[in-house]
Amino acid sequence: MPFVECARARANCASTSGPTRSLAARLWTANQAPGTVLLTAAGSALASQSGPAGRVESLGAFEDPVLERELKGVLPEPLATAVKRRMEWYGCRGAFFHNDAHYDGVLFGVWSIAGPPRDLVFPRLDCRLPARIGSIVVFDPFEPHAVLDAGAERYCRGDYEGAQANLFLGFEIALTPEVRNAFGIEPAHAHVPTLSSRIAINPETGALVTTGV
Numbered sequence: 001m002p003f004v005e006c007a008r009a010r011a012n013c014a015s016t017s018g019p020t021r022s023l024a025a026r027l028w029t030a031n032q033a034p035g036t037v038l039l040t041a042a043g044s045a046l047a048s049q050s051g052p053a054g055r056v057e058s059l060g061a062f063e064d065p066v067l068e069r070e071l072k073g074v075l076p077e078p079l080a081t082a083v084k085r086r087m088e089w090y091g092c093r094g095a096f097f098h099n100d101a102h103y104d105g106v107l108f109g110v111w112s113i114a115g116p117p118r119d120l121v122f123p124r125l126d127c128r129l130p131a132r133i134g135s136i137v138v139f140d141p142f143e144p145h146a147v148l149d150a151g152a153e154r155y156c157r158g159d160y161e162g163a164q165a166n167l168f169l170g171f172e173i174a175l176t177p178e179v180r181n182a183f184g185i186e187p188a189h190a191h192v193p194t195l196s197s198r199i200a201i202n203p204e205t206g207a208l209v210t211t212g213v
Contacts, residue, residue, distance in 0.1 A: 002028065002029055002030050003026040003027065003028055003182075003183075004026060004027040004028070004029060004127060004129070005025065005026055006024075006025060006026060006027060006122070006125040006127060009124050009125050009126075010022065010023075010025075010189050010192045011023045011124070011142075011189075011192050011193045011194065011195055012188045012189060012192055012193070012194040012195070013101070013140070013142035013194065013195045013196065014194055014195070014196035015104050015105060016104050017104045017105035018105065019187070019188070020188040020194065021185055021186070021187065021188055022184075022185055022186045022187065022188060022189050022192075023140045023142055023143060023185075023195065024107065024139065024140035024143070024183040024184060024185050025183065025184025025185070025186075026182070026183050026184050027122070027125075027127065027129065027137060027138065027139045028079070028137070028138040028139075028182075028183070029129050029135070029136065029137045029138075030074065030136045031130075031132075031134045031135055031136065032074040032111075032134055032136060033133065033134040034111065034113050034133070034134065034169075035070060037066060037067065037070060038067060038070055038113065038169070039113070039114075041064065041067055042089065042113050042114065042167060042169070045059040045060060045089035045091065045167060046114055046167055048060075048091075049091040049165045049167065051091060051092065051093070051165075052093070053093045053094060053157050053160035053161045053162075053163065054092075054093070054094055054095060054096040054155065054157050054160055054203075055092065055095070055096070056090050056091075056092045056095050056098075056147075057090065057091050057092060058088055058089070058090060059088075059089035059090060059091050059167075060088065060089050061086055061087070061088040062086075062087060062088070062089075063085045063086055063087070064087065067087065067169075068083075068085060068087070071083060071087070071111070071169070071171060074111075074136065075109075075136075077178075078176060078178035078179050078182055079109075079138060079173055079179065079182075081176070081178075082173045082174040082175075082176045082178070082179050083109075083171055083172070083173055083174075084106070084171065084172040084173070084174060086171075086172065087169060087170065087171050088169075088170045088171075089167065089168070089169065089170070090110070090167070090168045090169075090170050091165045091166065091167050091168075092147055092165060092166055092168075093160045093161075093162075093163045093164070093165045093166075094118065094146075094147055094148060094149070094155065094159065094160035094163065095145075095146050095147035095148075095155075096146055096155040096157075096203035096204065097121075097123065097144050097145065097146040097155055097201050097202060097203050097204065097205065097206035098144065098145070098146070098201055098203065099141060099142050099143060099144050099145065099195065099199075099201060100141035100142075101141065101142050101195070101196055101197035102141075102197065103141035103172060105174075105175055106141070106172040106173055106174060106175060107138055107139065107140060107141070107172070107173040107175065107179065107183065108138070108139060108140075108141040108170065108171075108172060108173070109136065109137065109138040109139075109170065109171045109172070109173060110131075110136070110137055110168040110169070110170055110171075111134075111135075111136045111168060111169040111171070112131050112132060112133055112134060112135040112136070112166065112167075112168055113133065113167045113168060113169055114133060114166070114167040115133070115164060115165055115166030115167055116163075116164050116166065117130070117131070117132045117133075117150060118131045118147050118148060118149055118150065118166060119131055119147070119148050119149070119150055119151075119152075120135075120137055120145060120146075120147060121145060121146045121147075121148050121152075121153075121206070122139070122143055122144065122145050122206075123144060123146075123205065123206030123207070124143065124144055124206065124208070125143065128148075131147055131166060131168075138173060140183070140185075142195045142196075143195075144195075144201050144206045144208070145206075146206060147166060154204050154205055155203060155204050155205075156204070193208065195208070
Protein backbone atom coordinates (compact mmCIF):
# COMPACT_ATOMS: atom_id res chain seq x y z
CA MET A 1 0.00 0.00 0.00
CA PRO A 2 1.57 3.40 -1.03
CA PHE A 3 1.91 5.06 2.39
CA VAL A 4 4.13 8.06 3.07
CA GLU A 5 5.62 7.93 6.55
CA CYS A 6 5.53 11.11 8.63
CA ALA A 7 5.78 9.76 12.18
CA ARG A 8 8.84 11.90 12.96
CA ALA A 9 6.57 14.98 13.21
CA ARG A 10 4.37 13.86 16.08
CA ALA A 11 1.39 15.92 17.18
CA ASN A 12 -2.04 15.46 18.73
CA CYS A 13 -5.41 16.81 17.69
CA ALA A 14 -8.21 17.98 19.96
CA SER A 15 -11.35 16.36 18.60
CA THR A 16 -14.91 17.25 19.62
CA SER A 17 -16.13 13.74 18.83
CA GLY A 18 -13.88 11.86 21.24
CA PRO A 19 -10.71 12.01 23.32
CA THR A 20 -7.60 13.77 22.09
CA ARG A 21 -5.70 11.49 19.70
CA SER A 22 -2.45 11.55 17.82
CA LEU A 23 -2.41 12.86 14.28
CA ALA A 24 -1.99 10.26 11.58
CA ALA A 25 1.60 9.11 11.26
CA ARG A 26 1.15 8.37 7.55
CA LEU A 27 -0.38 9.76 4.38
CA TRP A 28 -1.72 7.53 1.60
CA THR A 29 -1.35 8.36 -2.07
CA ALA A 30 -2.01 6.75 -5.43
CA ASN A 31 -2.76 7.71 -9.02
CA GLN A 32 -5.79 6.66 -11.02
CA ALA A 33 -7.04 8.58 -14.04
CA PRO A 34 -10.72 9.51 -13.54
CA GLY A 35 -13.06 7.51 -15.75
CA THR A 36 -15.75 8.77 -18.10
CA VAL A 37 -18.50 8.48 -15.49
CA LEU A 38 -16.57 10.63 -13.01
CA LEU A 39 -15.58 13.21 -15.60
CA THR A 40 -19.18 13.50 -16.80
CA ALA A 41 -20.42 13.99 -13.24
CA ALA A 42 -17.77 16.65 -12.68
CA GLY A 43 -18.97 18.75 -15.61
CA SER A 44 -21.39 20.99 -13.71
CA ALA A 45 -18.90 21.53 -10.89
CA LEU A 46 -16.22 22.54 -13.39
CA ALA A 47 -18.59 25.10 -14.90
CA SER A 48 -19.43 26.67 -11.51
CA GLN A 49 -15.91 27.48 -10.30
CA SER A 50 -15.67 31.20 -9.66
CA GLY A 51 -14.14 31.51 -6.19
CA PRO A 52 -11.32 33.85 -5.16
CA ALA A 53 -7.66 32.91 -5.31
CA GLY A 54 -6.36 30.91 -2.38
CA ARG A 55 -9.63 29.73 -0.92
CA VAL A 56 -11.01 26.20 -1.27
CA GLU A 57 -14.62 26.50 -2.42
CA SER A 58 -17.28 23.84 -1.91
CA LEU A 59 -19.09 23.22 -5.19
CA GLY A 60 -21.72 20.91 -3.72
CA ALA A 61 -22.05 17.84 -1.51
CA PHE A 62 -23.87 14.78 -2.80
CA GLU A 63 -24.37 11.03 -2.62
CA ASP A 64 -24.10 8.97 -5.79
CA PRO A 65 -23.94 5.16 -5.66
CA VAL A 66 -22.29 4.96 -9.09
CA LEU A 67 -19.46 7.33 -8.14
CA GLU A 68 -19.24 5.65 -4.74
CA ARG A 69 -18.54 2.32 -6.46
CA GLU A 70 -15.93 3.96 -8.68
CA LEU A 71 -14.20 5.51 -5.67
CA LYS A 72 -14.26 2.26 -3.69
CA GLY A 73 -12.80 0.49 -6.71
CA VAL A 74 -9.60 2.56 -6.55
CA LEU A 75 -9.19 2.56 -2.75
CA PRO A 76 -7.51 -0.40 -1.04
CA GLU A 77 -8.70 -1.99 2.17
CA PRO A 78 -9.31 -0.84 4.80
CA LEU A 79 -10.06 2.51 3.12
CA ALA A 80 -12.69 1.20 0.71
CA THR A 81 -14.79 -0.31 3.50
CA ALA A 82 -14.49 2.84 5.66
CA VAL A 83 -15.25 5.47 2.98
CA LYS A 84 -18.41 7.44 3.74
CA ARG A 85 -21.22 7.86 1.24
CA ARG A 86 -21.18 11.67 1.29
CA MET A 87 -18.84 13.22 -1.27
CA GLU A 88 -18.21 16.83 -2.22
CA TRP A 89 -16.75 18.77 -5.14
CA TYR A 90 -14.05 21.31 -4.28
CA GLY A 91 -12.46 23.95 -6.45
CA CYS A 92 -9.52 26.25 -5.77
CA ARG A 93 -7.12 28.59 -7.54
CA GLY A 94 -4.28 27.54 -5.30
CA ALA A 95 -5.02 27.25 -1.58
CA PHE A 96 -3.33 29.07 1.28
CA PHE A 97 -2.10 27.06 4.26
CA HIS A 98 -4.93 25.88 6.49
CA ASN A 99 -6.31 22.78 8.15
CA ASP A 100 -9.79 21.27 8.08
CA ALA A 101 -10.44 20.60 11.76
CA HIS A 102 -14.20 20.72 11.09
CA TYR A 103 -13.79 17.25 9.51
CA ASP A 104 -13.86 15.70 12.96
CA GLY A 105 -13.47 11.97 13.56
CA VAL A 106 -12.43 11.12 9.97
CA LEU A 107 -9.52 11.17 7.58
CA PHE A 108 -9.98 13.28 4.46
CA GLY A 109 -9.33 12.31 0.86
CA VAL A 110 -9.08 14.24 -2.40
CA TRP A 111 -9.06 12.93 -5.95
CA SER A 112 -7.72 15.44 -8.47
CA ILE A 113 -10.12 15.57 -11.41
CA ALA A 114 -9.17 18.62 -13.48
CA GLY A 115 -6.86 21.62 -13.54
CA PRO A 116 -3.17 22.43 -13.91
CA PRO A 117 -0.45 20.42 -12.17
CA ARG A 118 0.10 21.68 -8.63
CA ASP A 119 1.34 20.21 -5.34
CA LEU A 120 -0.38 19.38 -2.07
CA VAL A 121 2.09 20.67 0.53
CA PHE A 122 2.33 19.62 4.20
CA PRO A 123 4.93 21.96 5.74
CA ARG A 124 4.96 20.48 9.26
CA LEU A 125 5.81 17.13 7.71
CA ASP A 126 8.27 18.55 5.16
CA CYS A 127 6.25 16.68 2.54
CA ARG A 128 4.74 17.60 -0.81
CA LEU A 129 2.69 15.30 -3.03
CA PRO A 130 1.58 15.80 -6.64
CA ALA A 131 -1.91 17.20 -7.26
CA ARG A 132 -2.07 16.19 -10.91
CA ILE A 133 -5.13 14.84 -12.70
CA GLY A 134 -5.63 11.38 -11.22
CA SER A 135 -3.70 12.01 -7.99
CA ILE A 136 -5.43 10.66 -4.86
CA VAL A 137 -4.29 11.62 -1.36
CA VAL A 138 -5.76 10.61 2.01
CA PHE A 139 -4.54 12.59 5.00
CA ASP A 140 -5.42 13.78 8.48
CA PRO A 141 -7.61 16.90 8.12
CA PHE A 142 -5.98 18.45 11.23
CA GLU A 143 -2.64 18.52 9.37
CA PRO A 144 -1.82 21.99 7.89
CA HIS A 145 -1.68 21.90 4.10
CA ALA A 146 -1.88 24.04 0.97
CA VAL A 147 -2.25 23.70 -2.80
CA LEU A 148 0.72 25.43 -4.44
CA ASP A 149 2.34 25.65 -7.83
CA ALA A 150 5.03 23.04 -8.35
CA GLY A 151 8.19 24.01 -6.47
CA ALA A 152 6.58 26.88 -4.51
CA GLU A 153 7.30 26.93 -0.78
CA ARG A 154 5.07 29.86 0.20
CA TYR A 155 1.55 30.88 -0.72
CA CYS A 156 1.54 34.21 -2.57
CA ARG A 157 -1.98 35.32 -3.52
CA GLY A 158 -0.84 37.22 -6.59
CA ASP A 159 0.46 34.00 -8.15
CA TYR A 160 -3.08 32.61 -8.33
CA GLU A 161 -5.19 35.66 -9.23
CA GLY A 162 -6.97 34.76 -12.46
CA ALA A 163 -5.19 31.37 -12.61
CA GLN A 164 -6.84 28.18 -13.79
CA ALA A 165 -8.64 26.35 -10.99
CA ASN A 166 -8.22 22.78 -9.79
CA LEU A 167 -11.21 20.52 -9.19
CA PHE A 168 -11.13 17.78 -6.55
CA LEU A 169 -13.55 15.09 -5.47
CA GLY A 170 -13.48 15.16 -1.67
CA PHE A 171 -14.40 12.19 0.50
CA GLU A 172 -14.18 11.07 4.12
CA ILE A 173 -12.73 7.91 5.67
CA ALA A 174 -14.19 6.75 9.00
CA LEU A 175 -11.66 6.11 11.78
CA THR A 176 -12.32 2.40 12.14
CA PRO A 177 -9.81 0.37 14.17
CA GLU A 178 -8.32 -0.92 10.92
CA VAL A 179 -7.91 2.61 9.52
CA ARG A 180 -6.37 3.84 12.78
CA ASN A 181 -3.86 1.01 12.66
CA ALA A 182 -3.03 1.56 8.99
CA PHE A 183 -2.39 5.29 9.50
CA GLY A 184 -0.61 4.97 12.84
CA ILE A 185 -3.26 6.86 14.80
CA GLU A 186 -2.68 6.31 18.51
CA PRO A 187 -3.82 7.68 21.86
CA ALA A 188 -2.48 11.14 22.56
CA HIS A 189 1.29 11.50 22.97
CA ALA A 190 2.82 13.47 25.82
CA HIS A 191 4.83 16.67 25.27
CA VAL A 192 3.89 17.27 21.61
CA PRO A 193 1.88 20.06 19.93
CA THR A 194 -1.92 19.81 19.90
CA LEU A 195 -3.76 21.07 16.81
CA SER A 196 -7.39 22.16 16.79
CA SER A 197 -9.68 24.66 15.06
CA ARG A 198 -8.40 27.27 17.54
CA ILE A 199 -4.75 27.02 16.47
CA ALA A 200 -3.90 29.78 14.01
CA ILE A 201 -1.91 28.83 10.90
CA ASN A 202 0.21 31.30 8.95
CA PRO A 203 -1.53 31.31 5.53
CA GLU A 204 1.69 31.98 3.63
CA THR A 205 4.08 29.52 5.31
CA GLY A 206 1.93 27.01 7.20
CA ALA A 207 3.71 27.73 10.50
CA LEU A 208 1.61 27.21 13.63
CA VAL A 209 1.03 30.58 15.25
CA THR A 210 1.12 29.59 18.90
CA THR A 211 3.69 29.81 21.68
CA GLY A 212 5.82 26.72 22.17
CA VAL A 213 4.80 24.86 18.97
